[in-house]
Structures are given as structure tokens and as C-alpha cells.
Amino acid sequence: GRFPGSEALTMPHHDSHILLDFMGKFEELSLSSWICVPYFNDSWSAVYGSRYWKKSGCFRIEMPRTSRIPSLFMWGESKMATRSRTQHSGRIPLSSWQMISTVFEKSSLGIIVHIYLNGKLLLSHHTEHVKFVEPGEFLIGNIQEINGKSRSWTRALNAMSDELIIWQRALGSEEVSDLFLVGNPNHMPPVESHENSL
Numbered sequence: 336g337r338f339p340g341s342e343a344l345t346m347p348h349h350d351s352h353i354l355l356d357f358m359g360k361f362e363e364l365s366l367s368s369w370i371c372v373p374y375f376n377d378s379w380s381a382v383y384g385s386r387y388w389k390k391s392g393c394f395r396i397e398m399p400r401t402s403r404i405p406s407l408f409m410w411g412e413s414k415m416a417t418r419s420r421t422q423h424s425g426r427i428p429l430s431s432w433q434m435i436s437t438v439f440e441k442s443s444l445g446i447i448v449h450i451y452l453n454g455k456l457l458l459s460h461h462t463e464h465v466k467f468v469e470p471g472e473f474l475i476g477n478i479q480e481i482n483g484k485s486r487s488w489t490r491a492l493n494a495m496s497d498e499l500i501i502w503q504r505a506l507g508s509e510e511v512s513d514l515f516l517v518g519n520p521n522h523m524p525p526v527e528s529h530e531n532s533l
Contacts, residue, residue, distance in 0.1 A: 336497050337369060337432045337518065343497040344475075349376065352477035353496070360392055360467040362446075365502040367436040367514055368475070372429055372494040375400040381490040382435055383475045384408070392469030395478065396437055396450065397490060403427040405435055405450055405457060411464045425457045432497070434515050439468045440505035449508075454515030456508065475499065 336343040344353060370382060375398075382405060384395020391411040398405050403426045427433055436451040445462040476492040498518070506514075 336495075337371075341497075343369075343371070343495040345495050346476040346492055349491045349493075350477065351491070351493075353475040354386070355470075355473040355475070357470040357473050360469040361439070361503060362441040362467060363503070363505040364439045364468045364470075365436065365504065365506040366499070367434065367506075367511070368499040369432050369434050369497040369518060370427075370492070370494050371432045371497075372398075372427060372492065374429060374493060375403070376491050376493045377489065379490045380492045380494075381474070381476065381478045382492065383473065384478065385410075385470050386472035386474050386478075388478075390469065390471070391465055392467050393471065394448075394468065396435065398427060403429075405452060407437075407448055407450060407458065407460060409448065409460075409462060409465060411462070425452050427452075432518075434518055436506070436511045436514065438505050438511070451508075451511045451515075454512040 346352060366383065368383065372380070378400050379397050380400070382396040382398065384397070385393035387393065388395075388410060394407065394409045396405050396407060405425065405427070434453050438449040438451070440447045440449065442461065446465050446468060448460045448462065450457045475496055476494065478490045500514075
């Protein structure tokens with residue numbers, strides 16, 4: 336893991352992954368995890384996301400090998416290819432621990448999605464049609480493509496993952512920043528307990 340004597344979940348093979356099963360749908364949700372990527376095996380690598388893709392409320396966070404910037408894909412919305420000018424600082428360095436956090440925040444018009452890297456906001460996207468997040472079967476580190484009876488694993492992350500935390504609410508920007516600071520051995524301020532964590 337990130338600290339001496341600690342362990343992390345490893346995904347060293349092309350079909351390595353972690354599967355979680357979310358029950359129900361959520362107006363708000365937050366996910367945060369530390370990852371360490373030694374190299375990129377595929378042109379796209381999935382950090383985490385829904386296993387079965389074609390359903391409103393399903394999503395995934397991926398990184399292209401060329402830019403190494405976390406990108407959002409959400410069913411019912413167009414691919415979020417446009418990025419703010421500040422995102423050139425969002426590249427994932429190889430072979431070092433980085434914290435990626437995704438916050439789904441409810442609003443009157445649809446869910447607002449925020450993606451953070453190391454406690455700093457990379458992008459915010461206001462969905463036009465998605466009212467609930469429905470992760471369903473949730474994969475960390477890979478995506479399984481299913482075409483009829485054929486199944487294949489794509490977008491391998493080939494990485495380590497540590498301290499995945501899930502909340503049934505939207506974290507504020509200061510809370511995300513505090514999570515990152517707590518994860519650094521050289522800076523460990525106290526943070527409030529989060530009673531609504533799953």
C-alpha cells in the first residue's frame with residue numbers, strides 16, 4: 336500500500352478487476368480511491384464504473400493513454416470530451432499514488448458530476464437527462480464488454496488501488512481536499528467523521 340507495512344489491492348493482469356454490487360439508485364453519491372498505475376496497457380484504462388453500460392445512470396471514469404487525464408462517460412449523455420483549460424495539470428504520473436474522487440450532486444435540472452484529482456477539481460458536468468445514479472454491478476480496474484455470448488475484458492488499469500471509500504451523499508470540495516491531505520504522510524490534519532458513508 337501507500338504506507339510502510341500496508342497492503343493494497345493489486346490488478347496486475349489484463350482481466351484483473353474488483354466487483355461490487357450496488358443495490359438501488361441514488362440522487363447523490365461520492366467515490367474516492369487512491370491508485371498507482373505503473374504503465375498503460377490499453378489505449379483507454381478504466382478507473383471504475385458500471386459493468387452493464389446501456390442504462391441511464393450508469394457511468395465510468397476512464398483515462399486515455401495519450402493524455403492520462405481522468406474522463407467521464409455517462410449513459411444518456413454525450414461523451415465528455417471537452418475539458419477546461421486548467422486540466423492540463425490533471426495528467427496522472429506513472430508509478431506514484433494519486434487520489435481520484437467522483438462526486439454526484441443532485442440539482443433541480445439533473446445530476447452535477449465533479450471529478451477531483453489529488454483534492455483539486457478537474458471538471459464539473461451538469462447532466463441534462465440523468466436524475467439518478469445507478470451503478471449496479473460496479474467494476475474497479477476494468478470493463479467487461481458483453482456481445483451476445485461473447486465476453487471480453489478491455490480497458491485494463493494494470494494498477495494498485497487503496498482506500499476505496501463510498502458515500503451516499505455528495506462530498507463538498509473541502510471534504511475532498513481534506514481526504515487528500517489525510518492520505519499524505521507529511522500532512523495529517525483531523526477530519527470530521529462521515530456518518531453517511533456506505
